[in-house]
Amino acid sequence: MDIRIFEDNQELDQAAARLIADLAKAKPDAVLGLATGSTPVGIYRSLIETAAAERVSFKRITTYNLDEYVGLTPDNEQSYAYYMNQHLFSKIDIPLNQTFLPDGMADDLDAFCAKYDRMLESARVDLQLLGLGHNGHIGFNEPDRELTAGTHVVTLDEATREANARFFASLDEVPKQAVTMGVGSILKAARILLVVRGADKAEVVKRALSGPVTTDCPASLLQLHADVTVLLDKEAASLLAPGGNQGCSPFASAM
Ligand SMILES: N[C@@H]1[C@@H](O)[C@H](O)[C@@H](COP(=O)(O)O)O[C@@H]1O
Numbered sequence: 001m002d003i004r005i006f007e008d009n010q011e012l013d014q015a016a017a018r019l020i021a022d023l024a025k026a027k028p029d030a031v032l033g034l035a036t037g038s039t040p041v042g043i044y045r046s047l048i049e050t051a052a053a054e055r056v057s058f059k060r061i062t063t064y065n066l067d068e069y070v071g072l073t074p075d076n077e078q079s080y081a082y083y084m085n086q087h088l089f090s091k092i093d094i095p096l097n098q099t100f101l102p103d104g105m106a107d108d109l110d111a112f113c114a115k116y117d118r119m120l121e122s123a124r125v126d127l128q129l130l131g132l133g134h135n136g137h138i139g140f141n142e143p144d145r146e147l148t149a150g151t152h153v154v155t156l157d158e159a160t161r162e163a164n165a166r167f168f169a170s171l172d173e174v175p176k177q178a179v180t181m182g183v184g185s186i187l188k189a190a191r192i193l194l195v196v197r198g199a200d201k202a203e204v205v206k207r208a209l210s211g212p213v214t215t216d217c218p219a220s221l222l223q224l225h226a227d228v229t230v231l232l233d234k235e236a237a238s239l240l241a242p243g244g245n246q247g248c249s250p251f252a253s254a255m
Contacts, residue, residue, distance in 0.1 A: 001209065001223070003230040005237040009042065009197060012231050016129070016195055017046035019229065021056045023127050029060040033128030033186070034088075035139075036065065036080040039195050040129060044088040051092055058094035064120060065101040066130070066139035066186070070153065070177040072104055078167055079104070102151065102179035109179060113151040120151070120185050128189035132196045135159055136204050136217030140180035143216045149184025153177055183221050191227045194219070199235040206239040 006012040020043075023030050034040070050056065065080060074081035081101050089099055100119065106112035130138050135157060141147055142157045154177065161174040168174050186192070196205050208219035209230065215221075222228050232240075 001228045001230055003209065003232065003237075003240070005232050005234055007234055009233055010046075012195070012197070012233055013042035013046040014050075016040075016043040016193060016231055017050050019193060020047055020127065020129070021050045021054065024051075024056050024058060024061055025054075027126060028057065029062070030126045031123045032061060032063045033125040033181075033189055034063050034065050034084065035129045035131050036067070036083050037131045039131040039197060041087055043129070043195065048088070048091045058092045060098075061094055062098045062123060063089075063094065063100065064116075064123065064125060064181075065099075066128075067178050067180040068102040068104040069175040070104040070109065070179060071175050074101075078173070102181075104175075104179050106179075109153050113153065113179060116151040116179075116181075117185065120181070120188070125189035127191045127193060128186055130186070130192060130194045130219075130222075132194065132201060132204060132208060132219050133160060134163055134201065134204055136208055136219045138183070138186060138194075138219045138222070140178040141183050141186075141218040143218060145215060147215045147218055147221070148182040150182045151179065151185060152182055154180050183218055187221065187225055191229070192222060192225055194222060194228060194230045195232075196230070196236040197233040199238060201236045202239045205232060205236050210240065 065084060068080045072079035076082060089096060102116055103112050135143050140154050142154060156176060156178055161171060165171040165174050207217045211217060211220055213220045213223050
């Protein structure tokens with residue numbers, strides 16, 4: 001794992017945006033796996049700026065998002081479809097028919113999940129952006145005795161609903177289910193870019209990057225992937241051993 005720690009959050013955003021922009025330049029028809037949540041907001045802002053400054057085109061790029069709530073229409077401000085349009089798709093030149101998210105409104109969710117997996121199989125993600133939940137979830141793959149490889153419907157942990165309630169008017173409005181890519185689909189990406197910020201995630205960062213590989217912490221499975229880049233702010237990295245067994249170069253803020 002290539003772990004990079006940043007003193008400055010804007011530098012972290014720029015570093016993540018740089019990796020995505022460089023891929024889009026080197027491979028104009030690249031497939032991106034995208035994430036939502038508060039963590040990527042600054043990354044998308046920085047990517048839009050970089051794309052404008054360096055004339056990076058997304059016209060031939062295809063994107064697949066990790067997850068979506070069940071029961072929210074794309075025009076619902078809390079849906080991840082709305083988030084992606086607001087924070088990225090409407091501000092770059094990507095054709096919307098090349099952007100894909102799980103459909104949490106599908107009549108037959110299981111059939112939709114199988115279809116999404118077929119699409120992912122034929123596309124193969126070049127770079128998968130990931131955030132990290134406080135309980136170690138990636139996408140909406142919650143800790144459990146067993147994890148699911150493919151796209152599936154998941155019942156959200158109460159802790160996850162509570163963490164995400166800040167985006168809704170009340171906890172009651174947070175959907176109880178979501179559709180998420182499975183860990184198998186995530187691990188099939190050629191490269192993974194995990195981004196985590198904040199002291200409140202320091203403990204789970206330590207478990208994910210240097211603890212045992214266990215379904216109790218789905219992000220720990222990333223240790224099995226051959227090409228993972230982790231960008232952390234110094235608060236999120238605060239419980240990692242400096243220069244320890246994470247392959248970490250402490251405070252390598254410049255890339
Ligand atoms: N499903 C999303 C995840 O994809 C995201 O990575 C995580 C962390 O979110 P945040 O970046 O807001 O802390 O929570 C959400 O539940």
